[in-house]
Amino acid sequence: MDFRSDTVTRPTQAMRDAIANAPVGDDVYGDDPTVNELEAWAADTHGFEAALFTSSGTQANLLGLMAHCERGDEYLCGQQAHNYKYEAGGAAVLGSIQPQPVMNEPDGTLCFKKLEAVIKPEDFHFARTKLLSLENTINGKVLPLSYLAEAREFVNKHGLKLHLDGARVYNAAVALDVDIKEIAQHFDTMTICLSKGLSAPIGSLLLGDTVTINKARRIRKMLGGGMRQVGLLAAAGKLALTEQVAQLKVDHDNAQKLVHGLAKLPGFSVKPELVQTNIVFAKLDQSVDIDNIAAKLEKEGITITPSNPIRFVTHKDVSTDDIDVLLEKLAEKL
CATH class of the missing domain: 3.40.640.10 (Type I PLP-dependent aspartate aminotransferase-like (Major domain))
Incomplete structure (x- = not known):
């Protein structure tokens, strides 16, 4: 992913x-x-x-x-x-x-x-x-x-x-x-x-x-x-x-699922009302070691760009189930 x-x-x-x-x-x-x-x-x-x-x-x-x-x-x-x-x-x-x-x-x-x-x-x-x-x-x-x-x-x-x-x-x-x-x-x-x-x-x-x-x-x-x-x-x-244009609606829906899931994680601050398409930004508390989390996710086949704010982008090669897996893995590593 x-x-x-x-x-x-x-x-x-x-x-x-x-x-x-x-x-x-x-x-x-x-x-x-x-x-x-x-x-x-x-x-x-x-x-x-x-x-x-x-x-x-x-x-x-x-x-x-x-x-x-x-x-x-x-x-x-x-x-x-x-x-x-x-x-x-x-x-x-x-x-x-x-x-x-x-x-x-x-x-x-x-x-x-x-x-x-x-x-x-x-x-x-x-x-x-x-x-x-x-x-x-x-x-x-x-x-x-x-x-x-x-x-x-x-x-x-x-x-x-x-x-x-x-x-x-x-x-x-x-x-x-x-x-x-x-x-x-x-x-x-x-x-x-x-x-x-x-x-x-x-x-x-x-x-x-x-x-x-x-x-x-x-x-x-x-x-x-x-x-x-x-x-x-x-x-x-x-x-x-x-x-492929129809796929973009799926990507947007997945971004909504992702942003609402991130909102439930400690240390992640998001504004779901600002997510209009397939790009999600989250601000991170100092307690979140995003570099360490990214390294651990990489070992499990999940690639993110460690930064603050952090950007996630949904697309056709990211499924709804993949969103669930990402949110689960993030929760485990916080």
Whole structure:
């Protein structure tokens, strides 16, 4: 059992079969039929003109940022944003793009007044503010549809573009019980990670208008992201979006079971009302030696990331029974 992240999901047997049998070509030449089919299908399904298959969510985000911003430009984001905090400074290092983070609110949103206050005036002393980047879900929290509509109004007012790091955007759609287009409609570009809860082995998508995606495709080549017979992976990516979305509801239900179980353990402090999708955080008392507990769990085939607060992530390879086992083993070792 591995509770570290939903990135540890293994591909389904259907994905393995699709990988073995996918028709392929050279994607750099635009000749891979499986990639072409996935990109066309994904663009239509999400309400965009075009899509680009990429090797990772980090690459897809970087391509989105670099397609919108030139050297010396700036993007607005949250302090907890993955493309600011956890992607090795790629926008700055590779795109010469300045991030301007603001503190995320407790619900994961960004305050529009705070964002407005950091937009740079038209003056050659300053970086040029060009883009607002949001993340949905963020730390497992879902951005409300009403907030996304406000974000669209905000960027329109200030002449900015709007990008969504949608690594777990399908978790958001499932939690809200809406079609994915209800979220996607507000954004100029959006990424989708296929290799988290959706279980594909590799890959993410960047979606946007044709001009932006064509620019991103050129940058992908520059960054070494042009792949050849990658239809093998695109075939699994298509199944991630057509066969695995329903699993996310199960993951969310398991997260609820887990958080309510953790609430009964001594030394664990949780807020069940904040668990909206498949990610659970717990604050630990000083009495909890989580490093020692993690080492003991590892010997019994249970993997967690020792930290405080500690994060648990549910996914298709964690069953309801596994939640019971984890809670039982934690109780034994406290």
